[in-house]
Amino acid sequence: xxxxxxxxxxxxxxxxxxxxxxxxxxxxxxxxxxxxxxxxxxxxxxxxxxxxxxxxxxxxxxxxxxxxxxxxxxxxxxxxxxxxxxxxxxxxxxxxxxxxxxxxxxxxxxxxxxxxxxxxxxxxxxxxxxxxxxxxxxxxxxxxxxxxxxxxxxxxxxxxxxxxxxxxxxxxxxxxxxxxxxxxxxxxxxxxxxxxxxxxxxxxxxxxxxxxxxxxxxxxxxxxxxxxxxxxxxxxxxxxxxxxxxxxxxxxxxxxxxxxxxxxxxxxxxxxxxxxxxxxxxxxxxxxxxxxxxxxxxxxxxxxxxxxxxxxxxxxxxxxxxxxxxxxxxxxxxxxxxxxxxxxxxxxxxxxxxxxxxxxxxxxxxxxxxxxxxxxxxxxxxxxxxxxxxxxxxxxxxxxxxxxxxxxxxxxxxxxxxxxxxxxxxxxxxxxxx
Amino acid sequence: xxxxxxxxxxxxxxxxxxxxxxxxxxxxxxxxxxxxxxxxxxxxxxxxxxxxxxxxxxxxxxxxxxxxxxxxxxxxxxxxxxxxxxxxxxxxxxxxxxxxxxxxxxxxxxxxxxxxxxxxxxxxxxxxxxxxxxxxxxxxxxxxxxxxxxxxxxxxxxxxxxxxxxxxxxxxxxxxxxxxxxxxxxxxxxxxxxxxxxxxxxxxxxxxxxxxxxxxxxxxxxxxxxxxxxxxxxxxxxxxxxxxxxxxxxxxxxxxxxxxxxxxxxxxxxxxxxxxxxxxxxxxxxxxxxxxxxxxxxxxxxxxxxxxxxxxxxxxxxxxxxxxxxxxxxxxxxxxxxxxxxxxxxxxxxxxxxxxxxxxxxxxxxxxxxxxxxxxxxxxxxxxxxxxxxxxxxxxxxxxxxxxxxxxxxxxxxxxxxxxxxxxxxxxxxxxx
Numbered sequence: 001x002x003x004x005x006x007x008x009x010x011x012x013x014x015x016x017x018x019x020x021x022x023x024x025x026x027x028x029x030x031x032x033x034x035x036x037x038x039x040x041x042x043x044x045x046x047x048x049x050x051x052x053x054x055x056x057x058x059x060x061x062x063x064x065x066x067x068x069x070x071x072x073x074x075x076x077x078x079x080x081x082x083x084x085x086x087x088x089x090x091x092x093x094x095x096x097x098x099x100x101x102x103x104x105x106x107x108x109x110x111x112x113x114x115x116x117x118x119x120x121x122x123x124x125x126x127x128x129x130x131x132x133x134x135x136x137x138x139x140x141x142x143x144x145x146x147x148x149x150x151x152x153x154x155x156x157x158x159x160x161x162x163x164x165x166x167x168x169x170x171x172x173x174x175x176x177x178x179x180x181x182x183x184x185x186x187x188x189x190x191x192x193x194x195x196x197x198x199x200x201x202x203x204x205x206x207x208x209x210x211x212x213x214x215x216x217x218x219x220x221x222x223x224x225x226x227x228x229x230x231x232x233x234x235x236x237x238x239x240x241x242x243x244x245x246x247x248x249x250x251x252x253x254x255x256x257x258x259x260x261x262x263x264x265x266x267x268x269x270x271x272x273x274x275x276x277x278x279x280x281x282x283x284x285x286x287x288x289x290x291x292x293x294x295x296x297x298x299x300x301x302x303x304x305x306x307x308x309x310x311x312x313x314x315x316x317x318x319x320x321x322x323x324x325x326x327x328x329x330x331x332x333x334x335x336x337x338x339x340x341x342x343x344x345x346x347x348x349x350x351x352x353x354x355x356x357x358x359x360x361x362x363x364x365x366x367x368x369x370x371x372x373x374x375x376x377x378x379x380x381x382x383x384x385x386x387x388x389x390x391x392x393x394x395x396x397x398x399x400x401x402x403x404x405x406x407x408x409x410x411x412x413x414x415x416x417x418x419x420x421x422x423x424x425x426x427x428x429x430x431x432x433x434x
Numbered sequence: 435x436x437x438x439x440x441x442x443x444x445x446x447x448x449x450x451x452x453x454x455x456x457x458x459x460x461x462x463x464x465x466x467x468x469x470x471x472x473x474x475x476x477x478x479x480x481x482x483x484x485x486x487x488x489x490x491x492x493x494x495x496x497x498x499x500x501x502x503x504x505x506x507x508x509x510x511x512x513x514x515x516x517x518x519x520x521x522x523x524x525x526x527x528x529x530x531x532x533x534x535x536x537x538x539x540x541x542x543x544x545x546x547x548x549x550x551x552x553x554x555x556x557x558x559x560x561x562x563x564x565x566x567x568x569x570x571x572x573x574x575x576x577x578x579x580x581x582x583x584x585x586x587x588x589x590x591x592x593x594x595x596x597x598x599x600x601x602x603x604x605x606x607x608x609x610x611x612x613x614x615x616x617x618x619x620x621x622x623x624x625x626x627x628x629x630x631x632x633x634x635x636x637x638x639x640x641x642x643x644x645x646x647x648x649x650x651x652x653x654x655x656x657x658x659x660x661x662x663x664x665x666x667x668x669x670x671x672x673x674x675x676x677x678x679x680x681x682x683x684x685x686x687x688x689x690x691x692x693x694x695x696x697x698x699x700x701x702x703x704x705x706x707x708x709x710x711x712x713x714x715x716x717x718x719x720x721x722x723x724x725x726x727x728x729x730x731x732x733x734x735x736x737x738x739x740x741x742x743x744x745x746x747x748x749x750x751x752x753x754x755x756x757x758x759x760x761x762x763x764x765x766x767x768x769x770x771x772x773x774x775x776x777x778x779x780x781x782x783x784x785x786x787x788x789x790x791x792x793x794x795x796x797x798x799x800x801x802x803x804x805x806x807x808x809x810x811x812x813x814x815x816x817x818x819x820x821x822x823x824x825x826x827x828x829x830x831x832x833x834x835x836x837x838x839x840x841x842x843x844x845x846x847x848x849x850x851x852x853x854x855x856x857x858x859x860x861x862x863x864x865x866x867x
Contacts (some may be wrong), residue, residue: 221706233695249678399716420839428832
């Protein structure tokens with residue numbers, strides 16, 4: 001998970017990692033070549049607050065806003081400690097930013113936002129967007145999003161991104177002025193359209209296949225993990241009953257009383273410990289969810305390639321058929337069967353003037369068509385080049401991040417076991433003294 | 435057999451084989467009407483006593499070797515219950531258990547006995563012991579009825595649990611200074627099947643037992659007037675203890691249930707990582723590693739649940755039954771006293787043969803004293819047993835849980851170590867547990 005290394009950043013992997021390691025993580029995860037925004041500017045999503053306002057249908061609503069803080073890095077390294085610039089943004093504004101980026105850089109695997117609604121919810125976890133734990137995790141997710149975007153060699157140079165971070169009020173107008181909204185609509189249509197591509201780049205086909213698998217595999221994992229979490233919760237909480245009953249029982253006994261009473265306390269502690277354990281595990285789930293959503297972005301990049309390729313193929317075959325038509329018209333030879341050709345044969349041919357007109361129209365179309373094909377070919381090639389680079393970058397990032405996540409998970413399990421050992425060792429002592 | 439006799443049940447004198455406490459009784463044994471003995475204060479004519487124990491508590495205690503030490507340094511009798519076997523006859527199917535006894539006690543002709551007994555026989559023994567020693571605390575038998583959830587009466591787990599409980603039952607009796615001297619106990623351990631059948635047919639006839647039952651009803655209806663404070667205290671304790679131990683029994687069974695459900699989910703969890711590893715290159719190894727860890731934790735969880743089921747659950751259950759036994763013992767003691775008080779009143783108020791009545795009253799007074807002392811003595815003994823048993827069971831559970839977490843810890847630490855030592859940008863650090 002991307003990490004700012006400053007105050008509100010999400011902990012990775014627990015107490016086994018020093019600050020040095022965290023720094024290294026940050027550098028390795030995010031620093032790209034060239035000067036990305038993040039090298040020049042410190043960014044964080046520091047706080048969350050509730051606001052009330054009127055929504056689009058003029059009804060009162062409560063929503064959460066997040067405080068984005070930025071500071072120029074050179075000011076910090078020079079030893080000054082300037083106060084950060086800050087502005088408030090709500091989740092929907094982040095969504096607009098992301099949609100803009102998706103449309104503007106279709107060849108980039110755009111980092112995803114934290115989930116809109118709580119999914120893979122296990123029993124106790126609140127599915128309520130207002131729940132403080134949910135809000136906190138969302139804050140971390142939003143910060144993560146900004147850090148990823150701001151450290152991306154291509155995305156970080158975007159002006160709209162810069163405005164998003166620095167101009168609270170005019171930003172929405174500016175972004176809508178780019179006209180991205182129209183492109184966004186057609187993009188969605190294109191993504192779901194079905195068409196047959198004759199010669200897609202095999203690497204992209206494989207990548208698309210992988211993105212489908214990644215989506216389904218991480219989904220499944222998250223679903224089962226949530227069920228496991230629910231069960232662990234049950235086991236721990238039932239032990240709380242021991243606490244209560246031991247305590248009551250200890251009042252009856254003279255000799256066993258003290259031992260029972262203390263053992264009861266430990267059982268209460270054991271039952272209570274599960275809340276923190278599962279909250280931490282939720283962070284792990286978030287790390288996996290990020291890649292579940294990333295899979296979608298990856299898929300979109302592959303689909304866009306297919307679309308461009310398809311457009312190129314269509315333009316090419318159009319051109320070929322137009323050239324054929326010209327040939328037929330010019331030589332009078334009918335290569336392929338056509339209804340027009342047949343009717344011409346049956347009912348007489350056109351006048352020479354008509355033929356001339358048709359020919360010149362065709363010539364024009366062919367010229368245009370050749371331009372189109374050239375354009376499309378370049379578009380396709382550039383797209384493939386750019387997308388392939390970013391997909392490689394993504395792959396490396398994914399491998400690093402998920403490896404970190406798995407290690408972090410192991411660390412969490414270890415921590416859970418250690419707590420268990422402690423509690424039950426204490427309980428054992430108490431029982432021994434009974 | 436004794437079926438018809440015991441069909442007479444006094445409503446207030448409940449059987450000593452309690453029904454399933456949680457009220458979830460399902461399958462009833464075919465002979466469910468049988469096992470409801472009328473336990474009561476039927477010692478009026480004294481012939482319930484074992485011949486060697488007719489008189490005072492003092493002489494009674496001296497009859498047998500007094501075994502305080504249950505660890506058994508000076509144990510002279512060893513009993514095992516094992517080898518369940520199924521028997522099918524035209525009428526019924528039942529299980530017998532092998533009861534093996536090794537002893538140096540002089541009352542026994544041989545030093546070794548091997549007999550086969552069925553549950554009914556154990557019930558019979560318990561009944562006889564309680565008849566003879568109505569205010570002694572006899573360790574409970576495993577339940578007669580099948581608990582909800584277990585369909586097969588001859589299900590392997592059910593038989594194993596029952597066998598262990600029967601084993602414990604006999605050993606508790608063997609440890610008891612008074613009960614172990616019982617003739618019925620000796621016959622139970624040593625007689626061949628047909629000998630036991632014959633022996634069982636002896637004893638007070640139908641009519642005298644009826645008479646006892648009627649008397650018992652009368653006494654319990656009347657109630658005791660001047661119960662000594664200490665027995666009231668014991669009764670209050672037993673009431674509270676019963677509640678607490680039932681709670682613990684339920685809580686523990688719930689924990690077992692939750693753990694089992696957790697285990698089921700866990701079994702599905704590991705494979706999702708393995709499945710994912712199939713689609714990855716760099717990550718495949720780590721993913722498989724995590725899957726492996728989860729699998730191993732599954733095994734440990736399975737073991738832990740097994741331990742809980744084998745160790746803590748049966749003990750708590752036993753003490754739930756004990757609580758009921760204690761209540762019955764206290765009731766019986768009360769009835770003895772009630773009878774005495776009733777006769778006393780009669781002496782004072784009615785015109786009867788005073789001399790004869792006086793003699794009866796004296797005997798009853800002795801009975802009351804004897805009953806009280808027996809109970810007092812056994813009460814202390816029971817409390818010590820209870821503390822020992824429960825302490826040991828909880829301790830063992832805690833120990834197993836520590837072991838469980840330690841094993842899981844090792845599994846994950848090994849994985850972590852394998853990750854850390856891989857060539858990476860991170861500094862290689864020592865793994866301090």
